[in-house]
Amino acid sequence: MSSGDRTQPSSLRVAAIGVITALVVVIGYVRVPLPATQGIFTLADIAIYFAAFALGPWTAAIAGGLGTGVIDLIGGTAQYAPTSLLVHGLQGLLAGLIASIGRGSRPPVVSWIFAGICGTIVMAGGYLAAETLLYGGFAKAVTEVVFNLAQSIVGALGGGLLAVAVRRAYPPIERLRW
Amino acid sequence: MAVPSAFLPGRSILHRLDPRAKLILLVAVAACFFLPGPRWIAPAYTVFLALLVGLCLGFRELGMVLAAVVPVLAVICVLTPVFRRGGDTLVALFDVRLLTTDGLAEVLRLVSRFTGLTLAFYAVFRTLDMNEMVISLRWFGLPYRAALVLTIAFRFIPTLFGVYQSSREAHLLRMSQGRRRGFFGRTMPVLTSVVIHAVRQIPSLAMALEIRGFGRLSPRTSFRSLPSGRRLVAALALTGGLCALLIAPFVLAL
Numbered sequence: 001m002s003s004g005d006r007t008q009p010s011s012l013r014v015a016a017i018g019v020i021t022a023l024v025v026v027i028g029y030v031r032v033p034l035p036a037t038q039g040i041f042t043l044a045d046i047a048i049y050f051a052a053f054a055l056g057p058w059t060a061a062i063a064g065g066l067g068t069g070v071i072d073l074i075g076g077t078a079q080y081a082p083t084s085l086l087v088h089g090l091q092g093l094l095a096g097l098i099a100s101i102g103r104g105s106r107p108p109v110v111s112w113i114f115a116g117i118c119g120t121i122v123m124a125g126g127y128l129a130a131e132t133l134l135y136g137g138f139a140k141a142v143t144e145v146v147f148n149l150a151q152s153i154v155g156a157l158g159g160g161l162l163a164v165a166v167r168r169a170y171p172p173i174e175r176l177r178w
Numbered sequence: 179m180a181v182p183s184a185f186l187p188g189r190s191i192l193h194r195l196d197p198r199a200k201l202i203l204l205v206a207v208a209a210c211f212f213l214p215g216p217r218w219i220a221p222a223y224t225v226f227l228a229l230l231v232g233l234c235l236g237f238r239e240l241g242m243v244l245a246a247v248v249p250v251l252a253v254i255c256v257l258t259p260v261f262r263r264g265g266d267t268l269v270a271l272f273d274v275r276l277l278t279t280d281g282l283a284e285v286l287r288l289v290s291r292f293t294g295l296t297l298a299f300y301a302v303f304r305t306l307d308m309n310e311m312v313i314s315l316r317w318f319g320l321p322y323r324a325a326l327v328l329t330i331a332f333r334f335i336p337t338l339f340g341v342y343q344s345s346r347e348a349h350l351l352r353m354s355q356g357r358r359r360g361f362f363g364r365t366m367p368v369l370t371s372v373v374i375h376a377v378r379q380i381p382s383l384a385m386a387l388e389i390r391g392f393g394r395l396s397p398r399t400s401f402r403s404l405p406s407g408r409r410l411v412a413a414l415a416l417t418g419g420l421c422a423l424l425i426a427p428f429v430l431a432l
Binding site for chain 2: 009010011012014015016017018019020021023025026027029030043046047048050062066067070073074075076077078079081128134138142143161162165166169170173176
């Protein structure tokens, strides 16, 4: 089975998406304390960008959206689950599609950087729009933009490093791309 | 780090309500917070939801969920009047309008909506087992493969949490005698171990799915099922009645 093979069995795709969704949830529960603001931010974006860079856009989109939705459902913020499903799904899809450009034997750093930037814009913009329209209004939405931007940028950096480390340690991961 | 779960076991009305009815009512209640109508409806529904959560899950649970949203509500209360200065002045300082009637109305609307949505989702997902949620979504038409993905994810979450905790302890032991590292210096090696462990499971899981007949054309069976027959009819009739009650004030106000 070659990498990115379109004849990949559907059982492999279902298994990959299910396991990576669980991975997004687990990594999303690793939280960085921010003492100055008494806030937290999650590392779920690291898992989404890892999936985008190592496993392809569709795994990243579905696992990213479902995983963050599940985090909201089981974490007590279920009202954000539909937004997370859509926003992080789009983030994973866009980042994965851009990262697939120039894919070769070395990590394509330029396309990964561009993927991180576009994913960050989609994620922060998506939450800004959703917060303004659905939840707490524009005033509240604006206060969270900086945190969302920081979370996504850290996610893109961490996801890239994780993708390089895992590809080096486990080369057969290329066969799971689609 | 404990494995999180939203479900709180119990025997309240909410726990006993059919999961499909709960999901339908959740959509109806959420829609009510966005429909145009009299200003008293959103606060009234919010108070009703607060009482429902308090009576079915306990007032301690209600206190916890309200305490979690207080910082957000404070931000809404402080910043929203700055962007809404229409109407009559209610509070002014040195000729600066701090709070107007429009600002106050908007604050009440947003606070009611945010709190009401939080309570509605909390009431449903605190009393809904994730397995029942997946089966309910199947009943609503979710494709089998999508339901299988969710089932696999819920099955692997506790396993990967265990791997994370073991990897973290192992790495802490390994790093205890070296130079001190920051949060990311400690966390990235652990995440790498967890990711490799997860990815290695995928081919074996795919083989197990195929051995169990995944991809065959014959009709699928299901190990678990939801009630059908009279119980389902009663639950759906109750849901229809409650939805009609929820929407009635908006219709009467027209």
